[in-house]
Amino acid sequence: MxxxxxxxxxxxxxxxxxxxxxxxxxxxxxxxxxxxxxxxxxxxxxxxxxxxxxxxxxxxxxxxxxxxxxxxxxxxxxxxxxxxxxxxxxxxxxxxxxxxxxxxxxxxxxxxxxxxxxxxxxxxxxxxxxxxxxxxxxxxxxxxxxxxxxxxxxxxxxxxxxxxxxxxxxxxxxRMEGIGKKVKIIKDDGEEIKGIIKGINENGELILRNNDNKSIVVISAKKLILPD
Incomplete structure (x- = not known):
C-alpha cells in the first residue's frame, strides 16, 4: 500500500x-x-x-x-x-x-x-x-x-x-447512536422528517418508523438531530 x-x-x-x-x-x-x-x-x-x-x-x-x-x-x-x-x-x-x-x-x-x-x-x-x-x-x-x-x-x-x-x-x-429514539432528519432538499430510528438496511440507508407506524427509508440527509 x-x-x-x-x-x-x-x-x-x-x-x-x-x-x-x-x-x-x-x-x-x-x-x-x-x-x-x-x-x-x-x-x-x-x-x-x-x-x-x-x-x-x-x-x-x-x-x-x-x-x-x-x-x-x-x-x-x-x-x-x-x-x-x-x-x-x-x-x-x-x-x-x-x-x-x-x-x-x-x-x-x-x-x-x-x-x-x-x-x-x-x-x-x-x-x-x-x-x-x-x-x-x-x-x-x-x-x-x-x-x-x-x-x-x-x-x-x-x-x-x-x-x-x-x-x-x-x-x-x-454501535449506532439513537436506535429506538425519536429524531428529526433534515434531508438534502431541506425537508424535515420525524420518526423513531429502527436501524439501517443492507445499503446503509436509515430506517425510521413514523407516527402512523410505517417504515420510512432515508437514503441521505444533511443532519440527524437527536432529542435533548
Missing part, C-alpha cells in the same frame, strides 16, 4: 481527487494539518495540527461503504480503549460529542474515503463555538497517540470488515 505524507496541505480529499488517475495501487494520503479540510456538502472541516486527516483511495466495487467506513473507525478506536457510537450518516461520537467523521466520494471506478479524527488536539485548539460539542482522544485518555498508526489501523480495519459482509449491518447497529 502506498502512503503519501504531508506536513500541511489544503485538503487530502482534494489532493486525492486532483491526482486520482495517477493512483495505480491502494493509496493513503495523510497530513498533519489541513488548511481547507472538507466535510460533506463541501462544509469546512476544521483541521488543526494534532488530528488525523487521511484520504484512502482504492479501486473497488463494494455496495456498503457507508456502513463499513464509519464502522472501521469505531472498531479501531475501540482497540485503543475508546468506545464510540456512529451517528448516521457519517459522524463518530463519544458520550454525545463528536470525535470524528467520514466522507465517501466516487470518481470513475475509484473510491476516496476521507477520514478526520480529533487525536492529540486539546479542546482549546478549536474555535470556541465548537468546543461544547466535540472531544479528542487526548482529552479522553490524557495521553498522545501515534496518529499515523491509528490511520493505518483504520484503513486495515475497513478492508478487513469488507470480508465479513453479512455481519456488517448487525455490527453497525450495535
Amino acid at each position: 502506498n502512503i503519501i505524507r504531508f506536513e500541511r496541505i489544503n485538503s487530502t480529499q482534494d489532493y486525492a481527487k486532483e491526482h486520482i488517475s495517477s493512483f495505480t495501487e491502494p493509496t493513503i494520503i495523510i497530513a498533519k494539518e489541513q488548511t481547507e479540510g472538507k466535510g460533506r456538502y463541501g462544509r469546512r472541516f476544521l483541521s488543526p495540527e494534532g488530528g488525523l486527516y487521511l484520504s484512502f483511495v482504492i479501486e473497488l466495487d463494494f455496495p456498503s461503504l457507508n456502513i463499513v467506513a464509519p464502522l472501521g473507525i469505531a472498531e479501531s478506536l475501540s482497540r485503543i480503549g475508546i468506545e464510540t457510537k456512529i451517528l448516521w450518516p457519517n459522524d463518530i461520537i463519544y458520550k454525545g460529542k463528536k470525535i470524528g467523521g467520514v466522507i465517501i466520494e466516487r470518481i470513475d471506478k475509484k473510491i476516496i474515503i476521507g477520514i478526520g479524527i480529533n487525536c492529540n488536539n486539546r479542546i482549546d485548539d478549536f474555535d470556541e463555538y465548537l468546543r461544547e460539542n466535540i472531544t479528542t482522544i487526548y482529552e479522553i485518555k490524557k495521553e498522545k497517540i501515534d496518529i499515523e498508526e491509528l490511520g493505518i489501523s483504520i484503513v486495515e480495519q475497513i478492508l478487513y470488515l469488507m470480508k465479513d459482509y453479512e455481519f456488517l449491518k448487525d455490527l453497525y447497529e450495535r
